[in-house]
Structure formats: structure tokens, C-alpha cells
Amino acid sequence: MQQPNIVFIFMDDMGWRDLGCSGSTFYETPNIDQMCREGMRFDCAYAACPVCSPSRASFLSGQYPARIGVTDWIDESGTFHPLRGKLIDAPYLKHMPENTITVAERLRNAGYQTWHVGKWHLGGGNYLPENFGFDLNIGGCEWGHPSYGYFSPYHIPTLEDGPEGEYLTDRLTDEAIELIRKAPDDKPFFLNFCHYAVHNPIQAKPEDILKFQEKASRMRLDRTEALIEGEHFHTINKKDQCVKRRIVQSDPNYAAMIWNLDWNIGRLRYALEQEGHGRDTIVIFTSDNGGLSTSEGSPTCNFPAAEGKGWMYEGGTLVPAWVWWPGHVAAGSSCAVPITTPDFYPTLLDVAGLAPEEGQVCDGVSILPLLQGKEIPERPVFWHYPHYGNQGGTPGGSVRLGKYKLIEFYEDGKTVLFNLEQDISESRDVSEEEPEIASRLKKMLHDWRESTGAVMPQRNADYGKEWNSVET
Template identity: 60%
Template sequence: MQPNVIMILIDDLGWMDLSCQGSSFYETPNIDKLCAEGMAFDQAYAACPVCSPSRASILTGKYPARLKVTDWIDHENYHPCRGKLIDAPYVKELPLSEFSLAKAFQEAGYQTWHVGKWHLGKAAAYPQFHGFDVNRGGSWWGHPKKGYFSPYHMENLSDGPEGEYLTDRISSEAISLIQQRDRQRPFFLNLWHYAVHTPLQAKAEDIAYFEAKAKRMGLDQQEPFEIGEAFPIMQKKNQRVTRRIIQSDPVYAAMIKALDDGVGRLMEILKAEALDENTIVIFTSDNGGLATAEHSPTCNFPLSEGKGWMFEGAVREPLFFRWPGKIAAGSVSHALATSPDFYPTLLELCGLPLRPEQHKDGMSLAPVLLHSETELDRGPIFWHYPHYGNQGGTPGSSLRCGKWKYIEFYEDQSVRLFDLEQDLSEAHNAAAEHPDLVSQFHILLHNWLDEVDAEYPKENPNAEQDMA
């Protein structure tokens, strides 16, 4: 039988939010074990610094700019943000014209299940219209609007017993589908957690544990925040960017613990159901950790900034692939990887026909995963975020090419160039030292933007009035 596939996508998990990634405060023994039993990518990226575009990219194999799904999908009139510029327009659903990854699996005879957050449009664009046989918990919501404790009042997920914790429930739903599966057919489980997105809520006993740990480590005696500049948008002009500089929030740590507990339960059921060796498990996140606004619950250091920005903290992600006997345990890849790559990678790993007209922006990682090839013969990877992040970032586009990261910002047409091998924190702008590279990358970036027919922000004629 073809292998089963489980894609575990965490919401807003930062690159440093796991103990196997270097966190000394958060505890993730089960995720660490998953990482140790497979291949970790240390230069993996989400396709966007916010959630919905990355999710659309995973399911289509296309960059968000090509899909025109370039910002988190807003059905409550927060957009367009206005500052010196006005946000670019964007599509607010995963287009039904796309032949999704789930449809490819469904066509190949797989059982296809979506569990958890969707956030890719209203009812007509829900998972069941994109190739999923089952949808448990997926709706237009981008976060649990009624909180993480039942009653959830959530579409496509019944309320549990009062006080049931949503992260636990999402894990249980995934496990029940595996236990009740058709044993004659493989499955694709799209396990997209709502955690660790706000609101910051966790189980009392877990919070207490991390409060005690923070005290033991002396973290409760350290000031966790630096207050920065005013936000660059009219909607938040009276607020200031608040950067977290240490990981010390007990509630956030407890939310991560619940995720880790769920991963542990899931891996146990794979062994109990004799599925362990024939199941590919992928673990990653849709964008970087929330570090500069909305309670700023985590710190992405040594990466710069976080969710909603154009810097590494917004897009560099943990990425692990586990497939016992096929992917070497304890291996690490330095190959560049990005969200559109999942579509062709999973098709190739499962022996299914590739669909190059669909996943045209993705490159299969199978040679790296199966044969430990150190490099992929790929060009740059790209980002286009023509929006203000509500965490403080401003509109821009960027690329990663070899060791170089190149960014153009649209408010002032400024550029940044960083040597990530020497300057992971993006502290030194090397643009003036390498005008030849700036020119080369500008051409590469704009050729790509033209190819995907990118949308751009526009000048705000009322900027002074709006920001007064």
C-alpha cells in the first residue's frame, strides 16, 4: 500500500519555539523525538509572514503572489491597512479553480481528512470543496474566537465537555480518524492546529508548571519587553511595537506543551495501529512566532522580528520529515525549502504522478529526503507581502539566493542585503558594499514579480491626515 501522510501544521510557531531548536524554556520532548527520527531542514521557510497565504501555498504548490492570496483572510473589514501606503487588494479565499494537494490524493484513492484551522475562505471554499472527505474544525475563523476551552461555538466541530481544551480535542479528532479508517486505503491527514495563535489560553496545571520553571530560571525577574516605535498604520497609530526579548511567558509555554502532548499521542497511535513505518509525518509552521505585538508571547532571537515582518523571524520555520526506513534518522539538510515544495515532494514520495502545471512554484525535496543530496538545483525563493503586518511590519518583497537575503521595502524604496551565513540576525545591511548583487537581485525579484502579475500597495493621498 502507498504510504500514509500526516501534515502537522502549527499556527504561529516560531523557529526557536522548540527545545530541539534551542529553546531552554519551552519543553517539547515528543516533537524533539519526531525530529530526531527523521530529517530536519535548517533553512526552511513559510511562503508568507502571515498564515492564510502560506496555507494556500501548501495546498496549491504556488506562491501566494501567483494566487493573489497575499494576506491573512479578513472577513471583518480590518483591511486595507493605511499608512504611508494603502494595502494592495487580494483574494479572500483559496480559489476553487486550483487542483489542491488533497484533490491529488483523493484522485489517487486516498482518504483525505482535514482537522483544525482552515482560514482559506467562507463556506463555499471550505475543505470539503478542495478535496477533503472530512472536515473537523475547519472554517473561516483564523483563531478560536470563543477561546480554547469548550464550549467552542465553532463550525464543523461540536462542543466538548465544558472546559475541554481545544488543542487536546484537535489531537483526539485526528486520532479517532486514524482508528476508524478504511484499512484497505491509505490516508492523507491535514492536521492544522489552531495553537499557538492568540488568545493566549492554556490549562491551569501547565501554566503553574511553567510559572515555577520561570522562577527557577530567574526569568520572572527579567524585563521581557522592549518598547519600540509607533505602529506605521492608522488602525494602530496610537500603539507602539513591543518586542519580546526573552522566552518567558508561562501561558505560551503551556500552549506549546499541549501541542507536544498531542504529537506524542499521535505517534503512539501510529505504533499501536502498525502504521508507523508506512506513514510520512511532516511537522512545520505557517509563519514565524508572534514577537512584536498582541501580547508578544515569544522571542525568535537570534532571528530578527517575527510574524508580519519581512525579516527571518517571520518566515524561517522548523521543518521535519519522518519516514522510518526511508528517511535517515538524525539527518539535517541545509537545502532551501519553502511552502510550495510540499505538493510535489509528497506526490513523489508517494509514487503519484507530478502535476507541474499545478505545483509550478514548488520543487520536490524527495532527492534530499531519500538520498541525502546536499543541494537542490534551484534558483532563488521569493516572498511578496504588499501589506502592512498588524505586528508592525511594512509592505515589501524579498528573495533568498544562496547565502543572501535581499529585501525591498515599498514605503521608501529602500533595500536590505544580508549575508545570512555571517549575519543570521540581519543586523548589518550589506547593500552599499555589494551594489552588483543589489542590481542582480533587483532584476531577479522584479522579473519574478512580473511573471506572477503581482499586486502592489498604492500611495496614500491622505497619509498625513490618517497618521496625525
């Protein structure tokens, strides 16, 4: 099989229900929905972590964040971390590990042109994309979001500012399309296309916002209570703040960002087809973590999945995912097999006719058989997040095997077991009904943590004193 071109679209903070093809009735994504219908939709796709940087490192390395050592979003300045509550956040690596054999490096060595466009957030200086197998880097730096907003001037160190008022999602798509149009015909390309959207700040074009303000009014969403205040945060720095959960998708600004993104995905597809790459390119679309639904404006809702970004529940890690590959993936197909971010590394090697290097540790498995309508052996999927989330979540780990998922909360060691086929909202703990399954999964999780060298948070001996003395 000829090596296909590869386009990997990695969204930021996009929740599993943020697309029309995944159930949203307020957001509109006609171009994405069409590509999803023409390919395979994954209904149990998971990010490797409930926050961004670890999932990005996981994709590039094919390893779980616990093994890589990048277990939280990268705070290079140290302004935010470590967060302190009953526990103290575990230390973690604040850049992509040196000498990582990335998927970009493997593909480049096999003759691919390798391009990174958009968000990086895996270190600056000597840890930028060009140090990890990419021929070209447009817009990738140590930033986790567009610090100056989505309208030019952006002041992104690796992206020249456009005309005043230019929109970042449009600009990055322009850059990607230009690369595709100028690509030589004798070499396949790998485009790692990482939009900053839909991460905060939630900013969109005025005309798009108006469209969804009017839609919200027609649906009477502007008269519906959208946010519910919940419990206080568990961290000392936010002890006087409360979680605010969005219970309905109704934010016109967020909807407008998604609408614009969809238009740009349509433009990208058109460019591929215009350049003759419509049938020799595989496009994979997914997100780095679940939707932001419990703090920082809570722009989206992941219901019926519980919580969102920064949490160990389904809303924090369940993400949209689909694969478009005309002539290779059956149109209108779907898959309920759980997959996770590190699976995309061996999958891309597989479609390019490559295999992991001898002795290379790869936690992911190729999902190419699933794309071909075949099966893969059942295996567990793991998470380790030894940090307090900015969104209200607490340190924890989890494992999913089949229909069961066990979560361990590190503050008190409590474990809960859920049957996700019956209870995606994770509202009913069945550990007492299924003690053998709970015990087995707990041991599996502990054994896995030990095998990866996972670093755990430490007990905060000064918790009581700090909680009572710190003013927030």
C-alpha cells in the same frame, strides 16, 4: 514503493525556536524532539508568507501567494483591511481560488482518503475543505483563531462542542486519532492536521501554566525584563501604539500551550504505531509563519532572528520543520538547504508516486531528494507581502538565493542585502560591499513579481491629512 500514509502537521504562529530541537531552553517538547531526532530537521525552512492564510493556500496549491492572489490573512468581514499608512494595502482574494487543483484533490484521485482537521482560514460557505478535495472536515471554517477560546464551548461551526472545559488541542488530536484508528487498511490516508495552537488567545491548562511559572522562577526569568517598547506603528489606525518586542522566551502561558501540544503529538505518534502505521507513514511538521514577538502580547522570542510574524525579516518567515519517515529518512539527519511552503505540494505528490498535472503551474520543488540524502539545484526563494502587518511590519518583498537575502521595502523602495550565514539577525546591510549581488537579486525579485502577476500596494495621497486628523 507502496503509497505511504501522509500526516501534515501545520502549526499556527509557531516560531523557528519554539521547540527544544530548535534551540529553546525554556519550552519543553520531548515528543517532538524525539521524532525530529529520528528523522530530518530542516534548518532553513521558510513559510511562504509572514502571516497565515497565504501560507496555507500556498501549501494546498503548490504556488506562491503572489500567484494565488491570497496575500494576507483573510479578513472576510473587511473590518481590518485595507490598512492605510504611506501606502494603502493591496487588494487580495479572501478565499481559496475556485478550481485550484489542491494536493488533497490529487491525492484523493490517486486513491487516498483525505481528511482535514483543525484550522482552515481560507474562506467559508463554498470555500471550505470539502470543496477542495477533502473527504472530511473537522473544525475547519473561516475562522483564523478560536474566537471563544481554547476551552469548550468553542462555538466553532464545524466542530461540535465538547464537555465544558475540554481543551481544543486535545479535542482535535482525539478526532485525528479516531480517524486513524477507523481507517480501512486497503486505502492510504492524508491527514491535513492544522492545530489552532499556538495562535492567540494564549490559553493553557492551569496545571501546565504552574509548571512553567515554577520553571521561570528557577531560571530567574520572572525577574528578567522580557518586553522592550520600540517605534510607533506605521498605520493610521495604530499610530499612537508602539511595537513591543519580546527579547527572551519566558511566558509560562505560551510555554504551557507548547507543552500540551507536544503531549498531543506524542499521542498521535503512539496511535500511528499502535495501528501498525509506524513505518508506512510520513509525518511532516512545520508552521504557517514565524513566532508572534512584536505585538498582541508578544508571547515568544525569535532571537537571534530579527522580528517575527508580520515582518519581512527572518523572524517572520523562518519556521521549524522536520520530517519523520522511518526506513526512508535517515535518523539524526539535518539539512541546511532553504525550503519553502509550496515545496510540500510536489513533495507529497512525489512520495505518493504522482507528478503535477500537465500544464499545472507549481512554484515549489520536491524535497524528496533531500530526504534521501541527495541534492537539489540551487534556486531562489521569494516573498511578497504588500500589506501592513498587525504586528508592525510594513509592505515589502524579498528573495533569498544561497546565503544572500535581499529585502525591498515598498514604502520608499529601499533595498537591503544580508549575508545570512554571517548575520541571521539581519543587522548589517552589505549592499554597498556586494553591489552586483544586490542588483542581481533586485532584478530577480522584480522579474518574479511580474511573472506571478503580483499586486502592489498603492500610494496613499491623503496620508498626511489622515495621519494628522485621525484619533486612535
